Amino acid sequence: MMSSDLIFDATVSFEYKCLRVFEFQRSNNPVYERFCDALEIHRPQSISEIPLLPIQAFKDAEVLTNFENSKYKIQNLEYFQSSGTSGMQRSRHYLRDPEIYRRSIIEGMQQFYDLDDFVIWAYTPGYNENPNSSLIWMLNTLIGREESGLSRFLELGKPLDENEIRKVTDAGKKLMVFGAAFGLLDLVEMKNVQLPADSMVMETGGMKTYRREMNREELHRRLAKGFGISLSKIHSEYGMTELLSQAYNPGGYWFGTVPWMEVSTRNPKDPMEEVRTGEEGLIGVIDLANLYSCSFILTGDKGVQVGGGKFQVLGRWNPRNLRGCNFLIDQD
Amino acid sequence: MIKITQTLKNWLEPNNQALQEAIEKTVSEGLFSKQDIQHQLSVLRGNVENGEIQKWANRAGLTDQKNAKGKKVLCLHAGNLPLVGFQTALGVILSGADYYGKLSRKDPYLLGSFLREIEQIGIEQEIQYTTDLHDFQNLNADHIVFAGSEASVPQVEQEVKKLGAAKEKAEYLIRTAKFSIAYLEDWNEEVKNDLVESMLRYGGKGCRSVAVVVATFTLDEVKEELSSAIQKFWKDNPQQQKPAPELKYQFAYNEGIQRNQLWLEDFLIQETDELPETDFTVNCVKGDEAKVRELKAQFGTKVQSVYTTETEISGLETEELAKAQSPPLWWKPDGVDVVEDISSTIS
Secondary structure, three states: OOOHHHHHHOOOOHHHHHHHHHHHHHHHHHHHHHHHHHOOOOOOOOHHHHOOOEEEEHHHOOOOOOOOOOOOOOHHHHHHHHHOOOOOOOOOEEEHHHHHHHHHHHHHHHOOOOOHHEEEEEOOOOOOOOOHHHHHHHHHHHHHHHHOOEEEEEEOOOOOOOOHHHHHOOOOEEEEEEEOHHHHHHHHHHOOOOOOOOOEEEEEEOOOOOOOOOOHHHHHHHHHHOOHHHHHEEEEEEOOOOOOEEEEOOOOOOEOOOEEEEEEEEEOEEEEOOOOOOOEEEEEEEEEOOOOOEEEEEEEEEEEOOOHHEEEEEEEEOOOOOOOOOOOEEEE | OOOHHHHHHHHHHOOOOHHHHHHHHHHHOOOOHHHHHHHHHHHHHHHHOHHHHHHHHHHHHOOOOOOOOEEEEEEOOOOOOOOOHHHHHHHHHHHHOOOEEEEEOOOOOOHHHHHHHHHOOOOOOOOOEOOOOHHHHOOOEEEEEEEEOOOOHHHHHHHHEEEHEEEEEEHHHHHOOOOEEEEOOOOHHHHHHHHHHHHHHHHOOOOOOEEEEEOOOHHHHHHHHHHHHHHHHHHHOOOOOOOOHHHHHHHHHHHHHHEEEEEEEEEEEOOOOOOOOOOOOEEEEEEEEEHHHHHHHHHHHHHEEEEEEEOOOHHHHHHHEEOOOOOOOOOHHHOHHHHHHHHHOOO
């Protein structure tokens, strides 16, 4: 048995925790066990020897770490499901212990922000129709813990109300507006507003699923202009259904992780190998909050890292050299 | 035409010293296996013996009025399999255009040895070739032919533009097909052997190679037989290149999610209808003609050909599975006949 407290215990080294979680998951998660067995990885001595499970597994299988005779049965568990159109294969992430996710959200954000200072507003078109959205769960958690009563989900299709903004200021609080990238853009396109200078906008990604093509820099520039705040107040969150922790970029484009999460960039031709700092690769994530699913994940995102573990997300990874005839200027 | 045909015949002669040297160099540098080269040459010999050069010219409608004489065509040849650029080079020369070939550094000798012999017969057209694109600085070509992926096209176009290798308004013929689909209704010795050849020849690296199989039966039903046939094929045709560790990773992933698969260490056949992205992998799925149509539509221009054994699939152009790795000289990469394309454009 593993205590979930270990994950958040700052006095224990990350590596030690990883090796313990690996052992726990390898022994109690059939998908991960079979994966490791096929790779002939049994007792890693360091983090670098731990294999990362391709994230697609959350679509193709039930990724659950559970004891054989556990009272928790998969059919009774709450789960998160990624958004998607009908017929599309969607990821499913079973939530065996919601308290871990709650702690990860709150304690994770507190690593970057003084949460008690903020009123949370969430504008989430597209997510509201998904009753199993992990983002909505997260926002409910943040809104629920804030005590002023001013935190809430914003009504869709309505611009921000200056009177409501004033109430936040009058309560001595700062405003944090959460939303998927293009939802926020819709909001400013309805009406440009002037948020107080100490407000913050938290963009949660979702750029690939929307109707407009735009890079993150352009998006942030437009949001800053539309909300009347400085570019440094437009922040991003990197999260997904398959992860119970988030990374944040508190201004700029480099994400930092919470202490129980670590990101690496992997060689797509050999995912056991990390690419050099500054080189593009597949983003690999170790998220110890995924204690009851799988903590060792190879995403399908392209990324690049600088020193200190900070990373940038460069979109989806597209195989550069799909099989077949291909004139490659640097090779042919 | 007669001169070109005769030169090709001579070049293909098994006792042609220049060709033998090109083969030896290619093999000794580990570029391709002797078996794959011999297979390619044997297909070409068959093509020539069948009179396919003349037939190709007829099919493309080449005449004194319709041709590409006086036009400069720059060909950027890929090097994923031996002589992969041969058909394009021959087509351009047949069309009467001036041929400028950027040979692949992965396959510089074989096509080079043919072009050298063509150069020597004193045809009117310009024949130039090199492995360095910079040699074509300020060429101002009218036409560019190359195979590329969505990701590689802008980079190539930019480089060509930077060098002034093509005119501002040059026509680009870009081939984007990456693999082929086989549809199997029957399973017998002949189908099995044709399938193995279509999947494994050249390590499965050509766009005519089968990377997706739709069959009316499951992988499990034929797994053992298929495995034996593959081992037999490899005994005669050892796989030249070894896969990257990603292949074993994919195998392990399949084990994890309990996807049915046939793992052969250097090659993987897996039961899925996803896009085949990894080298040395074939995806197979149980399905009918409707499934073939669905996948063809889904994978779009990445699909070169759809092969069947005897069946026709309504709404789809199909080819014989047995011809996957031994196509006629005029087969159309991406559905475009290079001779017709450059001739009709220029005349």
